[in-house]
Amino acid sequence: MFYESHRYKKIILLVLAALVAIIWYGVFIYEKKRDPQIIFFDVGQGDAVFIELPNGNQMLVDGGPGDSVFAKLGREMPPWDRSIDVLVLTHPHADHLSGLIEVINRYHIGMIVDAGAEYASSEASEWRRTIEKNNIPVVPLLAGDRVVLGGEAFFDVFVPFKNLSGSSPSNIHDASVAGRFSIKGASVLLMGDAEEKIEYRLVFFGYPLDADILKAGHHGSRTSTSEAFLRSVSPRAVVISSGRGNRYGHPHQEVIDRIHSYGATILRTDELGDIRMKFTGQEFAAE
DSSP: OHHHHHHHHHHHHHHHHHHHHHHHHHHHHHHHTSSOEEEEOOOSSSOOEEEEOTTSOEEEEOOOSSSHHHHHHHHHSOTTOOEEEEEEOSOOOHHHHHHHHHHHHHSEEEEEEEOOOOOOSHHHHHHHHHHHHHTOOEEEOOTTOEEEEETTEEEEEEEOSSOOTTOOOSSGGGGOOEEEEEETTEEEEEOTTOOHHHHHHHHHTTOOOOOSEEEOGGGGOTTSOOHHHHHHHOOSEEEEOOOTTOTTOOSOHHHHHHHHHTTOEEEEHHHHSSEEEEEETTEEEEO
């Protein structure tokens, strides 16, 4: 009888300890996410950008080349949160797409937005099959569209310039979704793998490119982040997402030198790992 009573007391204490741990975890999550934040995940040679707002809305832009993005989302999102409101695929190259396949299998996705262009690869085929299996709505984007995330946060689409649904561009980078995320007066320009040809059109047609933070196009390749484009954006910080010791030599030294010549701070995932930025008023702080 004494043994049974002692055992029940231990169980009750364990349950209470678990409840206290859950409560403190909830407090930690709340404190951590009072401010809007954007995280440039270190996914190796690829891109994955996670945006989270205090109202709980989330947007994931690309997923990197492997499944590491899934583990990173698990560390950022509480166990009870199994949904992502908006998933953006900038273009269907494997270094942006592959990680998203596991994500859409494991999370409820409100909608997927992309440029609508077709691309022939095993990853792209599996992507389309997985979308159909999970019955996820897909919305093709066009310059001038706005994705509203609530809480004065939105993503303005600058590229593609025309409807690319069903098309197969010879260079899929020409079909890369690019645009500006804005929140509380601060802004982040996300360029996917858009190259100089796209940048020049954005400058020539007078798109509102000025932004506090620029996510450099094409992993810091010399094909992107041109001088005229940098001058128009005038960023305070430039994030470069690339893999350590990658075989492409990204980021290229001339791009690094060009960015430095404009006085912007360079933040690299291959050197810093995940890069987290929180927005307070019209300011941002990198962690």
